[in-house]
Amino acid sequence: MSASPDFLLELSRAARGAPESGIVEVVNYGRLKEGLIPLWVGEGDLPTPAFISEAATRGLAAGETFYTWQRGIPELRQAIADYHGRLFARPFSAERFFVTIGGMHAVHIAVGLVVEPGQEVIVPSPTWPNVPAAVELAGGRARILHMDYAATGWTLDIDRLEALIGPATRAILLNSPANPTGWAADEATLKAVLAVARKHGLWIIADEVYGRFSFTGERAASFHDVADEANDRILYVNTFSKNWAMTGWRIGWLEAPPAFGPAIENLVQYTTSGVPGFLQRGALAAIERGEDFIAFQKARVGRALDVMTSALAATNRVSFAKPDGAFYLFLAIDGFDDTRRLALRLIDEAGVGVAPGTAFGPGGERFLRLCLARSESHIATAADRLQDWLRKA
Amino acid sequence: MSASPDFLLELSRAARGAPESGIVEVVNYGRLKEGLIPLWVGEGDLPTPAFISEAATRGLAAGETFYTWQRGIPELRQAIADYHGRLFARPFSAERFFVTIGGMHAVHIAVGLVVEPGQEVIVPSPTWPNVPAAVELAGGRARILHMDYAATGWTLDIDRLEALIGPATRAILLNSPANPTGWAADEATLKAVLAVARKHGLWIIADEVYGRFSFTGERAASFHDVADEANDRILYVNTFSKNWAMTGWRIGWLEAPPAFGPAIENLVQYTTSGVPGFLQRGALAAIERGEDFIAFQKARVGRALDVMTSALAATNRVSFAKPDGAFYLFLAIDGFDDTRRLALRLIDEAGVGVAPGTAFGPGGERFLRLCLARSESHIATAADRLQDWLRKA
Numbered sequence: 058m059s060a061s062p063d064f065l066l067e068l069s070r071a072a073r074g075a076p077e078s079g080i081v082e083v084v085n086y087g088r089l090k091e092g093l094i095p096l097w098v099g100e101g102d103l104p105t106p107a108f109i110s111e112a113a114t115r116g117l118a119a120g121e122t123f124y125t126w127q128r129g130i131p132e133l134r135q136a137i138a139d140y141h142g143r144l145f146a147r148p149f150s151a152e153r154f155f156v157t158i159g160g161m162h163a164v165h166i167a168v169g170l171v172v173e174p175g176q177e178v179i180v181p182s183p184t185w186p187n188v189p190a191a192v193e194l195a196g197g198r199a200r201i202l203h204m205d206y207a208a209t210g211w212t213l214d215i216d217r218l219e220a221l222i223g224p225a226t227r228a229i230l231l232n233s234p235a236n237p238t239g240w241a242a243d244e245a246t247l248k249a250v251l252a253v254a255r256k257h258g259l260w261i262i263a264d265e266v267y268g269r270f271s272f273t274g275e276r277a278a279s280f281h282d283v284a285d286e287a288n289d290r291i292l293y294v295n296t297f298s299k300n301w302a303m304t305g306w307r308i309g310w311l312e313a314p315p316a317f318g319p320a321i322e323n324l325v326q327y328t329t330s331g332v333p334g335f336l337q338r339g340a341l342a343a344i345e346r347g348e349d350f351i352a353f354q355k356a357r358v359g360r361a362l363d364v365m366t367s368a369l370a371a372t373n374r375v376s377f378a379k380p381d382g383a384f385y386l387f388l389a390i391d392g393f394d395d396t397r398r399l400a401l402r403l404i405d406e407a408g409v410g411v412a413p414g415t416a417f418g419p420g421g422e423r424f425l426r427l428c429l430a431r432s433e434s435h436i437a438t439a440a441d442r443l444q445d446w447l448r449k450a
Numbered sequence: 451m452s453a454s455p456d457f458l459l460e461l462s463r464a465a466r467g468a469p470e471s472g473i474v475e476v477v478n479y480g481r482l483k484e485g486l487i488p489l490w491v492g493e494g495d496l497p498t499p500a501f502i503s504e505a506a507t508r509g510l511a512a513g514e515t516f517y518t519w520q521r522g523i524p525e526l527r528q529a530i531a532d533y534h535g536r537l538f539a540r541p542f543s544a545e546r547f548f549v550t551i552g553g554m555h556a557v558h559i560a561v562g563l564v565v566e567p568g569q570e571v572i573v574p575s576p577t578w579p580n581v582p583a584a585v586e587l588a589g590g591r592a593r594i595l596h597m598d599y600a601a602t603g604w605t606l607d608i609d610r611l612e613a614l615i616g617p618a619t620r621a622i623l624l625n626s627p628a629n630p631t632g633w634a635a636d637e638a639t640l641k642a643v644l645a646v647a648r649k650h651g652l653w654i655i656a657d658e659v660y661g662r663f664s665f666t667g668e669r670a671a672s673f674h675d676v677a678d679e680a681n682d683r684i685l686y687v688n689t690f691s692k693n694w695a696m697t698g699w700r701i702g703w704l705e706a707p708p709a710f711g712p713a714i715e716n717l718v719q720y721t722t723s724g725v726p727g728f729l730q731r732g733a734l735a736a737i738e739r740g741e742d743f744i745a746f747q748k749a750r751v752g753r754a755l756d757v758m759t760s761a762l763a764a765t766n767r768v769s770f771a772k773p774d775g776a777f778y779l780f781l782a783i784d785g786f787d788d789t790r791r792l793a794l795r796l797i798d799e800a801g802v803g804v805a806p807g808t809a810f811g812p813g814g815e816r817f818l819r820l821c822l823a824r825s826e827s828h829i830a831t832a833a834d835r836l837q838d839w840l841r842k843a
Contacts, residue, residue, distance in 0.1 A: 062683060064709040067653070072563045075716035104513030114507045120497030122698040158551055158700075161723040170465045174567060174589060190720045196567060196589060260460070290455060305515040305727050307551075316457040323468035327583045329722060330554040333729070334698050 071194050078186060079397070079416025087404035094431075094439040095410040097400075099185075099236060100304040101384070101430030105339070106350050109301060113339030125334040127322040129156025129310070133337045133344075137310055140344045145281045152315040153286070156332045156340075157325070160266050160296030160309040164191050166324045167292040167311060168228075171260045172197040176227035178262070181213055183387070183414065183421030185236045188264070192230075200226070203420050204238065210378045211240035215249045222257050229254055232264035234277050237387045237417045237426040239380020241271060244278045251283055260290040266309075267383040269300050269351050270358060277382045286314075299384070299430075300351050301343040308332055308340045354430065358384045361429040361436040368440035372447040377424075384430040387414070389423045390447065396425055407446040409439045464587050471579060472790070472809025480797035487824075487832040488803040490793075492578075492629060493697040494777070494823030498732070499743050502694060506732030518727040520715040522549025522703070526730045526737075530703055533737050538674045545708040546679070549725045549733075550718070553659050553689030553702040557584050559717045560685040560704060561621075564653045565590040569620035571655070574606055576780070576807065576814030578629045581657070585623075593619070596813050597631065603771045604633035608642045615650050622647055625657035627670050630780045630810045630819040632773020634664060637671045644676055653683040659702075660776040662693050662744050665752060670775045679707075692777070692823075693744050694736040701725055701733045747823065751777045754822040754829040761833035765840040770817075777823040780807070782816045783840065789818055800839040802832045 065073075080097055087093055104110075128134065134151040141149040157163040164187070172178060174196030180189050182201045189199030200221050205212045218229070231250060234241035242250070254261050263280045271277040284291055296309030313321060325331060343350075362379075365386055369375045377388035393399045396413040403409050403425075414424035429436060458466075473490055480486055497503075521527065527544040534542040550556040557580070565571060567589030573582050575594045582592030593614050598605045611622070624643060627634035635643070647654050656673045664670040677684055689702035706714060718724060736743075755772075758779055762768045770781035786792045789806040796802050796818075807817035822829060 062651075062681065064683075064707040067564055067683065068710070068713050069562065069564055069566050071566075072713045072717060075713065075720060077712060077716060078719065098517060100517055105510075105515040110510045110515070114510060117498075117503045117507060122498040122503070122696060124491060124493055124697050158722045161719075162721060165721050169462065169587075171460055171462055173462050173464075187720055187723075190716070194562070194717070194720050258455075288455065290457075290460065303515060304517050305724075307722060307724065307726055314457040317461070319470060320461050320465045320468065323470060323583070324465060324587070326471065326554075327468060327580055327587050328555060328558050329551045329700060330580075331698075331700065333700055336726070336729075 071196065075194055076186065076190055080412045083400045083404070083410065083413060086401055087410045090404055090408070093404060093408050093410050094435050094442070096427040096431065096439060097410040097412045099428055100298070101302055101354065102432055102435065103302045105302050105306070106347070108346060109303065109339045109343045112342035113335050116335030116338030121334040121338065123334070125331055127325045127331050128318065129154070129332060130334055130337045133341045136341050136344050141281070144276060145279070150315065152318065153312050155311045155313065155321045155325070156337060157309045157311050158329050158332060159298060159307040160264070160294050161187060161191070162329060163294035163296070163309045163311040164188060164262070164264070165195070165328070166321060167262045167294055168192055168195045168197060169324050170292065170313070170317060170320060172227050175225065177223070177225045178228045178230050179218065179221050179226060180230050182418040183238055183424070184418045185232060186416055186418060188230055188232065189418065201419050204240065206378065206420070208376055208378060211238045213242065213246060215253065218250065219253050222259070226257065226259060228260040228262055230262040230264065234267040234270060234382025236267065236383055237385050237421065239378070239383050239385055239387055241273070241277045241381035244282055247278055247280055248283045251280065251289065254290065260292060263291055263293045265293060266296045266299055270355055270384050271382040272359060272362070273381050297340050297343055301347045303343065306336055306339065308336055357433070358429050360433060361431065362386065364433070364436050365427065365429060365440045368444045372444055374447045384428060386427045386429060387424045388427070390425070394423045396423060400425065403446065407442045409442050464589065468587055469579065469583055473805045476793045476797070476803065476806060479794055480803050483797055483801070486797060486801050486803050487828050487835070489820040489824065489832060490803040490805045492821055493691070494695055494747065495825055495828065496695045498695050498699070499740070501739060502696065502732045502736045505735035506728050509728030509731035514727040514731065516727070518724055520718045520724050521711065522547070522725060523727055523730045526734045529734050529737050534674070537669060538672070543708065545711065546705050548704045548706065548714045549730060550702045550704050551722050551725060552691060552700040553657070553687050554580060554584070555722060556687035556689070556702045556704040557581060557655070557657070558588070558721070559714060560655045560687055561585055561588045561590060562717050563685065563706070563710060563713060565620050568618065570616070570618045571621045571623050572611065572614050572619060573623050575811040576631055576817070577811045578625060579809055579811060581623055581625065582811065594812050597633065599771065599813070601769055601771060604631045606635065606639060608646065611643065612646050615652070619650065619652060621653040621655055623655040623657065627660040627663060627775025629660065629776055630778050630805070630814065632771070632776050632778055632780055634666070634670045634774035637675055640671055640673055641676045644673065644682065647683065653685060656684055656686045658686060659689045659692055663748055663751060663777050664775040665755070666774050690733050690736055694740045696736065699729055699732065701729055750826070751822050753826060754824065755779065757826070757829050758820065758822060758833045761837045765837055767840045777821060779820045779822060780817045781820070783818070787816045789816060793818065796839065800835045802835050
């Protein structure tokens with residue numbers, strides 16, 4: 058046989074090019090650090106509520122362990138439609154909704170549905186890094202739209218968005234409320250983005266997974282408030298993960314024109330072959346009976362935000378825009394531009410785990426992301442530690 | 451805004467090109483037919499054993515509902531390695547194993563790891579249709595290698611395999627024991643395929659999900675019996691689905707050179723972001739304590755095969771090769787070459803649901819696939835009904 062291969066040289070370009078998450082290095086460095094308060098990952102500290110887990114357990118015990126609908130069980134698709142009906146005060150058809158392996162799989166399918174290899178997807182940045190990575194993995198190209206930072210808030214410049222559009226542009230991916238910045242598009246901005254998309258025949262991939270975590274109202278503004286769904290080119294990605302503390306369940310949904318149904322069914326079939334039926338029973342309980350839990354979580358994040366921002370503002374060393382939504386604080390510390398190094402130092406010197414802004418693409422490099430969906434005592438202790446560290450640093 | 455779009459024209463070529471499963475039409479036609487015995491889908495009729503479901507339930511109740519390792523929980527990776535150690539009587543490193551959303555996701559990742567868009571993967575046919583579909587969805591091309599049918603058995607012609615290899619060839623996907631034919635490669639064939647792969651620097655994607663369902667021995671021959679894993683280019687795909695009646699759980703595994711670990715982690719991250727931790731507890735119970743269940747299922751399929759083949763052979767109207775493994779009977783009925791139509795007729799006239807050979811690619815068109823992993827009374831009734839129908843038809 059031939060000489061021993063260097064297997065790494067055998068990887069496809071796409072597999073070789075998929076970036077490692079910039080959070081992982083920091084997490085690996087601090088994972089076993091005694092007493093560390095971890096604010097680095099985008100999930101809360103609460104396990105899934107028992108009423109949800111118990112519904113899944115019942116489905117499992119009842120033997121719902123066979124292959125199931127590639128689009129999701131009909132009851133769950135109807136419940137997602139009803140949920141949208143309640144949120145947006147108008148009827149939605151269950152035919153628009155497709156259950157996926159988390160929001161990530163919904164992004165993967167959305168890109169696969171409408172983006173040809175070589176085509177571009179415009180992604181405002183700072184961004185959740187998985188989105189541009191998924192675009193590139195599918196052979197597309199992520200075109201970065203730099204957002205503007207000011208202490209009064211992040212902004213998305215519509216003229217600059219339009220200037221990025223060229224013959225290869227196929228879609229705009231808009232995450233609002235946004236991870237990591239906490240920016241949320243207001244209705245006027247959503248209308249402006251939609252007008253640009255209509256003018257150029259582009260798709261919008263609307264990542265609204267933090268839509269229920271709004272600090273400015275009952276819910277964040279949504280493309281559902283401004284779009285004409287029978288005609289507009291919009292794919293919505295969403296998830297059970299954040300609303301109902303189900304990050305580890307890997308269940309989300311894609312909302313798409315019903316005409317895409319057979320294609321979505323096939324893309325699901327040939328990537329994951331569906332979502333466990335008994336887990337969908339848990340998701341059904343969550344979306345039908347989970348409003349109290351959302352309200353509880355949202356209030357908790359609101360208090361955490363107050364505690365953290367007042368502690369840090371008192372140091373006069375930090376800069377941040379108060380988030381409109383989601384559950385992060387994205388802040389810069391004066392004099393510390395190397396946030397990868399800073400994140401490692403904060404592990405050792407402050408006992409707090411944060412995500413370095415370098416993980417979130419252009420424009421985020423000098424920031425740190427703190428996840429606030431944690432217990433008040435953890436947040437208060439982390440705030441104290443960061444305040445102390447900043448006073449000494 | 452512009453005129454209402456025809457959304458179907460907006461689909462990417464890959465999404466538009468993904469084929470609909472040829473089984474679906476038949477299932478949809480017969481799904482609600484009273485008293486029908488369904489032998490069309492590739493899964494057994496037993497729910498997951500309780501000791502497996504209960505292990506998952508314990509994980510869920512214990513709050514294992516957070517994001518987890520993209521490669522799978524360490525305990526499960528070690529248990530899969532130990533399982534291989536028992537099967538192949540030599541040690542395996544846990545670093546070779548990666549937990550996926552079923553065998554399908556393992557195929558998807560395997561193709562993504564080593565196949566560039568435009569490159570070819572050789573797929574023996576008749577074939578499980580999801581494999582060529584996954585190759586094409588990733589931008590690759592499935593090159594069909596026609597297998598030869600004789601009543602004494604299906605065969606794979608190594609010279610014809612080698613003749614298909616050209617500059618664009620990147621991999622050979624070998625499913626053995628095979629769905630739908632029941633063919634299993636013997637050790638000499640595996641060695642010959644491996645020699646061809648070595649000579650041409652090709653990858654082998656070894657789909658051995660039916661490896662435990664062998665009618666010729668304790669287990670089917672495996673590339674593990676003939677390969678030098680430190681040097682050979684082999685990616686193994688496998689699943690918990692068939693061995694432990696866990697089709698609906700969507701858990702499988704990929705075995706790959708450990709050097710691929712970071713790339714696999716990224717491909718998982720950007721497609722599904724991992725497998726639920728609490729479900730992995732069920733998989734752990736299955737692989738550690740599931741040998742009796744495998745033996746039970748295998749004996750049951752063996753008896754079903756005897757019942758079905760003797761009933762059908764007695765009609766002198768059918769032709770089939772006795773399967774070496776898996777849990778299907780793939781048979782042709784004299785005078786009925788249009789198997790799509792035949793499958794629809796059998797629903798109405800015999801009360802038996804079968805999969806038409808047209809669903810399984812070139813060379814399978816005139817066959818029907820019957821799944822035998824069902825209760826003996828169902829199999830006996832189905833055999834009687836088919837025998838009666840054949841005597842009248």
